[in-house]
Amino acid sequence: MRALDITIVGATGAVGAELIKLLETSQIPVSQLRLLASRTSGGRRLRFRDEICIVEPLDNIVDTKADIAFFSAGGAVSTEYGPLFAAQGTLVIDNSNAFRMNPDVPLLVPQVNPNALASRPHSSIVANPNCSTIQLVRALRPLVTTFAVRQIILTTYQPASGKGLKGIDELLQGARSALRGRASPSAERFPLPLAFNVIPQVGKIASNGITLEEIKLVNESRKIFGLPHLRLTATCVRVPVINGHSAAVYLEFEEPVRLERVHELLATEPGVRLYASGIREAYPTPRLLQDRAVVHVGRVRVNSENPCGLWIWVVADNLQVGAALNALLIAKLAIANNVICGP
Numbered sequence: 001m002r003a004l005d006i007t008i009v010g011a012t013g014a015v016g017a018e019l020i021k022l023l024e025t026s027q028i029p030v031s032q033l034r035l036l037a038s039r040t041s042g043g044r045r046l047r048f049r050d051e052i053c054i055v056e057p058l059d060n061i062v063d064t065k066a067d068i069a070f071f072s073a074g075g076a077v078s079t080e081y082g083p084l085f086a087a088q089g090t091l092v093i094d095n096s097n098a099f100r101m102n103p104d105v106p107l108l109v110p111q112v113n114p115n116a117l118a119s120r121p122h123s124s125i126v127a128n129p130n131c132s133t134i135q136l137v138r139a140l141r142p143l144v145t146t147f148a149v150r151q152i153i154l155t156t157y158q159p160a161s162g163k164g165l166k167g168i169d170e171l172l173q174g175a176r177s178a179l180r181g182r183a184s185p186s187a188e189r190f191p192l193p194l195a196f197n198v199i200p201q202v203g204k205i206a207s208n209g210i211t212l213e214e215i216k217l218v219n220e221s222r223k224i225f226g227l228p229h230l231r232l233t234a235t236c237v238r239v240p241v242i243n244g245h246s247a248a249v250y251l252e253f254e255e256p257v258r259l260e261r262v263h264e265l266l267a268t269e270p271g272v273r274l275y276a277s278g279i280r281e282a283y284p285t286p287r288l289l290q291d292r293a294v295v296h297v298g299r300v301r302v303n304s305e306n307p308c309g310l311w312i313w314v315v316a317d318n319l320q321v322g323a324a325l326n327a328l329l330i331a332k333l334a335i336a337n338n339v340i341c342g343p
């Protein structure tokens with residue numbers, strides 16, 4: 001295949017840095033890599049393969065043509081610049097919330113709904129789902145497609161890195177202050193100080209008491225599975241973990257479920273690592289994840305009070321599985337399906 005002209009918007013952020021690392025070791029041939037960020041980072045030098053790339057400020061950009069542009073700079077930047085790149089024939093792969101529910105924008109997890117990118121969308125934009133959604137649908141895919149689901153109830157435990165590099169800094173500074181007996185610095189990225197705390201709010205709270213993150217999980221899961229009536233409800237919680245999302249997920253099926261069958265389905269699901277007696281002991285935790293490219297599932301158990309109920313514990317790296325890796329896999333699928341060339 002020919003080498004591609006690739007742009008990364010938000011190249012200096014937490015997701016952008018992961019994407020550069022993954023692209024570097026991927027088999028994708030790159031003829032030109034353009035790294036864009038805010039004015040603050042203009043002139044920064046970042047290494048890619050054997051070259052040094054100079055970061056350019058996005059608002060200086062006139063030429064928005066590339067084969068692929070990955071956007072990881074927040075919804076406002078994607079809303080303003082995504083369509084400009086797409087109009088020039090660039091395939092935009094967007095990590096923000098800007099276009100996910102747009103009917104002309106595929107919301108894609110390549111292991112779950114690859115057919116959504118069978119042809120190039122008219123919008124020339126493909127959306128990466130929210131990080132908690134990606135790991136959830138990857139773990140649930142074999143269960144949701146095998147059994148009739150009555151409802152899904154989950155709680156997420158989301159790390160500081162979900163709010164980018166500044167979120168990680170805020171947690172570390174807050175922890176240092178607390179350990180020195182000083183007052184916590186004021187919370188900026190989180191609604192309250194996160195160090196040594198647990199905050200039952202991720203994103204703004206709507207008038208019905210549900211947070212934006214909880215709404216995203218429901219709507220995006222329904223769109224990806226093509227199940228508009230899937231009954232799913234969530235509480236999203238921010239925890240003082242640096243990186244790695246966890247979720248306790250309860251599934252209730254229409255019929256009783258056999259644990260052995262669930263083990264079989266999860267153990268053979270590509271990209272899912274099952275922790276179960278006789279397969280792999282113990283359970284995954286975000287700090288000690290061994291393989292950051294897969295979704296880890298443990299604590300799988302049938303509800304002793306209800307044979308139709310099943311609990312699972314799902315952990316994945318939100319910066320990789322939940323963002324950069326999914327975006328890269330979308331790019332690989334676009335290349336394989338020959339949908340890179342624009343209008």
Ligand SMILES: NC(=O)c1ccc[n+]([C@@H]2O[C@H](COP(=O)([O-])OP(=O)(O)OC[C@H]3O[C@@H](n4cnc5c(N)ncnc54)[C@H](OP(=O)(O)O)[C@@H]3O)[C@@H](O)[C@H]2O)c1
Pocket residue numbers: 009010011012013014015016036037038039040041042058059071072073074075077095096097129130131161162163164165166318319322323
């Ligand atoms: N963190 C996660 O786990 C995660 C997971 C899934 C999706 N996402 C999404 O990915 C995006 C990036 O998240 P992140 O965690 O990487 O955030 P981050 O660490 O704060 O990085 C933000 C990036 O965007 C750039 N940027 C900010 N404002 C800009 C502007 N006006 N013009 C051009 N560039 C601008 C920043 O450049 P400077 O360095 O110059 O400021 C930086 O490169 C967000 O949309 C987020 O919702 C994040």
